[in-house]
Amino acid sequence: MPPSLGRYNTKAALGMIKKHRETSEALTGESNGVSNEDQTQYQTEGGRSSSKKLSMQATGPPSEVPGYRLERFLGSGAFGQVWVGRDLNTGRPVAIKFFLHRGGVNWSLLSHEVKNLVQLSADRHIVQVLEVGWDNDPPYYVMELVTGGSLEEMLTERGELPVGEAVALFRRICVGLNHSHSKGVLHCDLKPANILLGEDHEPRLADFGQSRMTHDQTPALGTLFYMAPEQADLGSTPSSSWDVYAVGAIMYRMLTGGPPYRDDSIVEQLDTAGSLPKRLQRYRESIQQATPPIRHIQQTGVDRELARIVSRCLAADPADRFTNVQEILDRLDRRSETRARRPLLLLGILGPLLLLLATSLYAVRTINYASDSTEQLLRQEALSSNQLAAKFAAKTLEGELERYFRLCRDEMNRNGFRQTLSAALSDSDLQRELKTIADQGTSKRALKMVDTRLELLANSARIELDQYLSKRLERYTSPETESRVPRLATMFVTDASGTIFSIVYDAPVPQQQNSAGRNYAYRTYYHGGKNDLPVDTPIESLRPALNMHLSAAFQSTATGLWKVAISAPIWLDGSAKERPDAVFVATINLGDFDLLQGDSGSNQVAALVEAREGPMRGTVLQHPYMEQRYESGRKVEKYQVPPEKVEQLLQGGDVDYRDPVAREDDADEYDGDWIAAMQPVNVPDAEPFDADDPSDQVTQAAGPAQGHADLLVLVQYRLSKVFAPVGSMRQSLLRQGAAALLALILLSGAIFWFFLRHATRERGTGRSQLIGANGLLGKQAVKDTSKPMEAVDMTETLETPDANA
DSSP, X not given: OOGGGTTSOHHHHHHHHHHHHHHHHHHHTOOTTSOTTTOOOOOOHHHHHXXXXXXXXXXXXXXXXXXXXXXXXXXEOSSEEEEEEEETTTXXXXXXXXXXXOTTOOHHHHHHHHHHHHHTTTSTXXXXXXXXXXXXXXXXXXXXXXXXXXXXXXXXXXXXXXXXXXXXXXXXXXXXXXXXXXXXXXXXXXXXXXXXXXXXXXXXXXXXXXXXXXXXXXXXXOOXXXXXXXXXXXXXXXXXXXXXXXXXXXXXXXXXXXXXXXXXXXXXXXXXXXXXXXXXXXXXXXXXXXXXXXXXXXXXXXXXXXXXXXXXXXXXXXXXXXXXXXXXXXXHHHHXXXXXXXXHHHHHHHHHHHXXXXXXXXXXXXXXXXXXXXXXXXXXXXXXXXXXXXXXXXXXXXXXXHHHHHHHHHHHTOHHHHHHHHHHHTOHHHHHHHHHHHTTSBHHHHTTOHHHHHHHXXXXXXXXXXXXXXXXXXXXXXXXXXXXXXXXXEEEEEXXXXXXXXXXXXXXXXXXXXOTTOBOTTSHHHHOOSSOOOTTSBGGGOOOOSSOEEOOOXXXXXXXXXXXXXXXXXXXXXXXXXXXXXXXXEEEEGGGSOOSOOSTTOSEEEEEEEOOSSTTTTBXXXXXXXXXXXXXXXXXXXXXXXXXXXXXXXXXXXXXXXXXXXXXXXXXXXXXXXEEEXXXXXXXXXXXXXXXXXXXXXXXXXXXXXXXXXXXXXXXXXXXXXXXXXXXXXXXXXXXXXXXHHHHHHHHHHHHHHXXXXXXXXXXXXXXXXHHHHHHHHHHHHHHTTSOOOOOOOOOOOOOSSTXX
């Protein structure tokens, strides 16, 4: 006998040990043919055989019951039969249990259960015992007939229930359980199978075979996964928190379709545990160590408050649960009041608000209409202004290009340049090295001639030409240079096959980035086409341009900046040969053009865009942000205006423009909508050859270049700046209207809140009075049911399909 039972008499102790043996059989599955969930008593093999014969031979009732007419046989179990009868006085249908086999019945426990049921019969949510006849032969007791089956049967058939239906059942179960606790009775084995449903779908608590009084110290075992973890201990003391856990597990089952914590791994651990104490220990530890169940939280329709109620009921630590069932009911009432108050609050807020909004609608629409009209006019004005600015910037750029064309013409016709160039090209070693590079067939293959390139770089005649070009370039790159003097990035000379043999930069570059000794015949500055050709184009198939030419924009291999080149063929002897002797090239960083740029984050920005057809069309060649990025030592990325947007802008369309550089993390000042205009830039025509000037050999045997647009000027103006005055006006009007609207809302809300609080206070007072009345009724019920009963303590679970079993 457990130590905690030492102060009880021998008879009670034997009954308790027998009860432990019966619960052990229910937990281990050694049920001898009786259901795990419903088994509470044990019967021998001979007893079960007799019961089976008895159930088959039930052609008449075992005895008459005074005041009742037995109508039909309902079912039989291990120790007797259940019959449906009718009260002769009231006509009420009842269920009557006859105990035909006294040998296996624990009369003390059965009497305990029936006594508790009689004490609790005042509540309609508990199965009512109407009469007891222990002195009869055979003994019997009469209880109400519940024909709706059990909650277990309903859940087995339907699975999870709708949230509203589950909450309604949960509340009624809690009401019945709270009544039981108010009478000092703890159920201790609450589960869906022990909750019967009447025809009105009202739940009724049944099977108080494991129930204990609140002052009892005798342990009681419940059903797996509905039993609190601390209850799974043969030395535990009954507590109301056991029933709190069980009712929470029932609610969890109704919401999710299954009990909490039940999974294959825990069931397997319990099946392999062996003895009852070990199984109880594993059950207790598995719940205490498991993650709290969350499936009920994930169910559709379960609000946060309901989820908290269920989670608190299922807390593994009893200190974290509700102290009693009344707290659950209070939380349910609070939840219901909150949900009931929500529509009133919504109506009380939205009603005045909608009324105020309706009266304000006309004013708001008027403000918006006036603002939209003003914005449209301002937008048209800004677009016209942008188009003028783009035309001005394009003209400015065309003027600068003319200056660069004249610069290149002057530099090529200088005697010093032509003499130094002639000396370099007369050098046999340089000619041999240039021929070796050209003989590779393509510019791509020529890159592999590393040794030949190094020999070329060391050639003295070539170095003298570099020194001459370097002195000339200083005039266009020195910080002391006047602002009106054009700025050049590089000056270089290619041979007739497109190989650069002399080049100077505005800033020193490493030798591996020096372009001397490399062939660029595929570049437009050499062949004069609209686009660069593939790098593996045969050199023999290419011819240098025969007139001064503005190349397509290209990225410098040394700096990564976008450049354009002005190139012109050179005939040293003045003859009109098929190929010129060399090609002179001067490159300009597009960022050096004097355009309308403004400072970083300016509201008006000008940029240069590639105009050539093909995949490069719309590429941004110059932008203030690109200059900032280069100056900070970061790589200049490629940015492109969508080709369809280019066409819309060229046609003068009014479109919202998004600056492509705004995708960079540090380019927030260029984010947002802009209004933009685009204008093509016409390349100036080359001047024709002057036959009277024998030194003018630049355009020998070539006509003037035709003007064409390889560049586009884009001027963008921040749209928010255009609309700023309208926005300020609208914000001012809206703020004044909002202030008036808020004042009216607060006034209406205060009035509504006053009446709502007043109504809530009245409902609270009425509820307190009702609770007080229920308390008096409860005391009276205790007084009425405290009379001694002429009954014998016996219990039994009958194997019958009816819910009253």
